[in-house]
Amino acid sequence: MNRFIKGDTAVLTLENGDTLIVKQRLNTGETRAMRAAILDGDGAASRADRAAYAVVVAYLLDWTLTDDGRPVVIRDQPADVVRSVLDALDYDSFIELATAIGDHVARETARRADEKKTPATGTESPATWPSPFVAAGATNG
């Protein structure tokens, strides 16, 4: 399955025979632009759209996605290159990515919250940690 939109068109015929040439499908960039135009500019849905995109851009390092069988390289690419690739995806694929990364972020957040709830024990107590000044042989005052 190719997850990238290739700019195919469709011809629509009106009743009087006039024709329209339209995009077969929108890519992620076009879908996001369309949704931004439809949705309230600063409403919850609009903010959720922007947040999902920002989270994907922030977290994504690499992937195995291919385009017509060729690897699509994003590792170590500048952010604008990664954005151009993300925008070329079909929107369903973008949502799939965003959901997977969002779930990962939620799991990590929950894990850190659990760690904070767990009390420190035994000799690892921060209260016994030596002062860097003492360790360096200096005095405090």
Added chain:
Amino acid sequence: MPSPAIPLRGLRGAIRWQYYTAAAVVDFAVTYDQTRRVWSLRGGLIAPDAYKLAQRPLTFLAPTKGGGALRWPVVDLIVRDGRIAATLGPPGDTPL
């Protein structure tokens, strides 16, 4: 299409892939090497889209005063430091 010894210059053109604009090309010059029979494009790039520039086929469009555009197929291209250097195919026979 004539073979201009003088470069064809323009303020703003575009590299297209399908119906997408892969990049705007500004302050461009298109030249024709009559010996090698090769068209070349040089210019600055604005808003280049890396994914779309990697697709094929690409077309270079230079708008004309009458509202139309001259079109060349892009044979290969190099993008560096915000500029493009491309080899073009024969003009005019590439549909939008």
